[in-house]
Amino acid sequence: MPSTTTTLGAGELRDLRRVFDHLACHVERTLLNRNLLAKNDRYARLQNFIENPQAASPVxxxxxxxxxxxxxxxELKLLQEEISDLKLTEKKIRDDVHKKISIRDLDAALKSLGRVCTKKELEYMIWEVDENLDQCVDWEEFQLMFERNTTDQTGLEPFxxxxIVQFMTYDEDFKGHITEDDTMSTLFARHGRENLELQMNKLFGDQLKSAGGEGILTLEQYLRAVSVRQVKSKDIEYTVTTGSMIKQTKLSETV
Structure with missing residues (x-):
């Protein structure tokens, strides 16, 4: 069981929890919210029909x-009960301390951010942090993965x-892109004022506003940027064997 202590600051831990809550049970919550949206729309139309039966569109x-x-x-009363049940189910999912991120959840969430992964890629991302080998990621595993990467001085941590999670901590509304302002406070806290400009240049490159860019990175652009840095500083070699994956690395730095 991972330690309950944390090396993360309050703000970073809050952002990490927000990302975990978005990813965990993502498929179930998406279907639930879609159903709730449809029923709320029907409820509004029914209510309008009751108040203005001559003018309102039929339901x-x-x-x-x-x-x-x-x-x-x-009909309105029955619909009200259905909406209440859906909200109760949504609250149970939100408050469940044992919820986890499955491969399907990760796949659906990444697609909503504009990234499509193969099943093998998704399985590997889960596998590299799955401490108890249940093919899911719980909160403790999620937090441990993040802490290990942000404090890694060996270059041996899977990334x-x-x-992806680091990008999502920057992307507050999960809209699929981040701005310079979204990243600045975290990079400042992690690298200090004297290194902030250097880190911003490494991450945004010619996308920086000061370089004539838009100051925006999509998830794909972000992953390319950090991957180039990790490849340059790591010399990564993956060897796939029966049931295991060996990774030989050199020192890296976290963005």
């Missing part, structure tokens, strides 16, 4: 027939999932 029942103004109040 259909499950069979496709128009609901009368006499049926609408009962595939870490690179």
């Amino acid at each position: 259909q029942n499950a069979e496709g027939a128009d609901i009368s103004k006499y049926q609408a109040p009962n 595939e999932l870490f690179n």
Whole structure:
């Protein structure tokens, strides 16, 4: 069991938790929220129909027939109960201390950020941090992975999932791109004022506003930027054997 102590600051830990909560049970929550959105829309249309039966557009029942103004109040009550049940389910998922990130969750979340991975790539990202070998990532494993990478002085820590998670800590609304401002506070805390400009240049390159760029990086651009740095400083060699993967590395630095 990973240690409950942490080397992360309060802000960084809060961002990390936000990313974990977004990834864990992502598929289930996405379907739930989609269903909730549809029912809320139907609820609003029913309510409008009850208040203005002559002017409002008709609302259909499950069979496709128009609901009368006499049926609408009962339909609204049933719909209200369904919405309450969905919200309760969503809260249970959100508050579940045992929730985990599955391969399907990681796949769906990355696709929403514009990145498509093969099944093998997804399995490897989970595998490299899966301490208890349950093919999922829990909060303790997630936090441990992040801490090990941010404090690594040996270059031996796996970084595939870490690179994605680091991007997502910068990307507060999970919109699939980050700005210079999104990254500045973390880079300042990690590298200090004297190295901030150097780190920003290494990360954004010609995308920096001061270099004539837009000051924005997509997930793909970010991963290319950090991968170039890691390859240059590591000399990575992967050897796939039966049931194991050996990684030979040299010293790296964390972005």
